[in-house]
Amino acid sequence: MSKTHRALAASFLVLLAAAAILWLMGRPPICTCHRIELWGDVGPQQSQMLLDWYSFSHVIHGILFYAAGALLLKKVPVERRLLYATLVESAWELVENSPVIINRYRVATIALGYRGDSILNSVSDVLMMGLGFWLAKRLPLWATIMLVVILELIPLAIIRDNLTLNVWMLLAPNNAIRHWQAGA
Structure with missing residues (x-):
């Protein structure tokens, strides 16, 4: 078997x-509504479907992990950098679906009724990160930057949320942003 x-x-x-760890944590394998859909509409079940508006954020994670690896781990083969990115993204999925972070999302963001991800959605999130990593490896820098901008602007325009606001509100909640996101 090759290194790749x-x-x-x-x-x-x-x-x-x-x-497997998500299963042991008690996360549902699929949506608690007992449906599997390609796309989750905004609401409590969106993070339990295969893809949702936050799938774009995971593509951006992959792009950022690729960039960080290219800058900090230049001598490490790209396949191993993908392994490291997969470890980090998978660890985030475990943390994100812990009761502490689920409750933090409920309190600090507009994610009212958020119950965490299904295992299907978490696996999809890691695969979306892998897609972002692969795209960053393949696309020219200008196209990658444009892709990040587009992947941030589309959900911002449609659901008033994106990776930047999600991180901001998780770490330093702001009432003005929360009211704007709620359409108030």
């Missing part, structure tokens, strides 16, 4: 381990 195949297999095993 070993690194990809290790990334897959990390994803499987994260899914």
Whole structure:
């Protein structure tokens, strides 16, 4: 088995381990509504479908992880950098679906009724990060930057949220932003 195949297999095993840990944490495998849909509409069930508005954020994670690896781990093969990115993203999915962070989202953001992700959505989020990583490797820098801008602006315009606001509101909640996001 080549180094590339070993690194990809290790990334897959990390994803499987994260899914198993989410199961042990009591996360539902699919939406608690017992449906599997491609796209989750805004609301409490959106993070339990395969994809949702926050899938764009995970693509951006992959782009950022690729950029960080390219800057900080220049001598590390790209396949191993993908493994590291998969470890970080999978760890985030575990933290994001812990009771502490779920409650933080409910209190500090507009995510009223948020119950956390289904395992299906968490696995999809890690795969979306992988897509972002792959796109950053393949696209020219200008196209990657434009993609990040587009992936931030579309959800901002449609649901009044994006990766930037999500992180901001999680770390330093702001009532003016929360009221704007709520359409008030």
